[in-house]
Amino acid sequence: QQQVKQSPQSLIVQKGGISIINCAYENTAFDYFPWYQQFPGKGPALLIAIRPDVSEKKEGRFTISFNKSAKQFSLHIMDSQPGDSATYFCAASNDMRFGAGTRLTVKP
Amino acid sequence: DAGVIQSPRHEVTEMGQEVTLRCKPISGHNSLFWYRQTMMRGLELLIYFNNNVPIDDSGMPEDRFSAKMPNASFSTLKIQPSEPRDSAVYFCASRLNRGSPLHFGNGTRLTVT
Numbered sequence: 001q002q003q004v005k006q007s008p009q010s011l012i013v014q015k016g017g018i019s020i021i022n023c024a025y026e027n028t029a030f031d032y033f034p035w036y037q038q039f040p041g042k043g044p045a046l047l048i049a050i051r052p053d054v055s056e057k058k059e060g061r062f063t064i065s066f067n068k069s070a071k072q073f074s075l076h077i078m079d080s081q082p083g084d085s086a087t088y089f090c091a092a093s094n095d096m097r098f099g100a101g102t103r104l105t106v107k108p
Numbered sequence: 109d110a111g112v113i114q115s116p117r118h119e120v121t122e123m124g125q126e127v128t129l130r131c132k133p134i135s136g137h138n139s140l141f142w143y144r145q146t147m148m149r150g151l152e153l154l155i156y157f158n159n160n161v162p163i164d165d166s167g168m169p170e171d172r173f174s175a176k177m178p179n180a181s182f183s184t185l186k187i188q189p190s191e192p193r194d195s196a197v198y199f200c201a202s203r204l205n206r207g208s209p210l211h212f213g214n215g216t217r218l219t220v221t
Contacts, residue, residue: 032207043112043199043212044151089151096141096201096210100150
């Protein structure tokens with residue numbers, strides 16, 4: 001069912017480090033690329049999203065880098081904090097099918 | 109804005125019983141999605157509606173699952189008969205329109221024994 005391939009499955013980063021999560025998609029018709037963040041016991045919530053007319057979008061410590069020719073996009077979390085520990089999902093369509101998720105742990 | 113409201117938060121039932129999960133989307137949102145989340149399969153899209161009409165139900169596992177949206181403010185996901193492998197967290201989400209972010213409820217944790 002997944003229309004995006006997400007990696008890695010899990011990630012452990014030290015506080016202050018950079019977390020990088022990657023997604024790849026196949027359908028060139030996709031025009032909306034969001035990242036969602038999910039904390040235990042909660043539903044996912046939109047973190048940041050990009051459209052294919054730009055190569056990068058930054059919101060605070062979170063950045064999406066988009067490579068249209070490679071059909072890949074990635075989430076970068078700068079200065080990672082323990083509070084960023086969560087599961088992150090990418091999606092690449094308007095019918096909202098998600099990647100497999102990445103469990104991020106930021107160690108203090 | 110009360111957000112997407114799901115009920116119940118937890119449901120424990122025995123195999124073979126009927127289970128009904130409920131969702132109230134955000135007022136004014138015209139698309140509604142049902143997802144199932146498990147460790148093994150991640151966050152799976154089961155079905156989604158636009159303007160109360162089912163658009164894609166290809167993710168519904170089998171005939172035991174059915175979903176309805178009788179009006180813009182209410183949707184149900186029914187499992188009959190339930191089986192232990194249906195145990196999961198079920199999420200409902202709504203969005204204003206295509207390209208808008210999804211707003212998720214807090215989910216229903218279903219346990220079938």
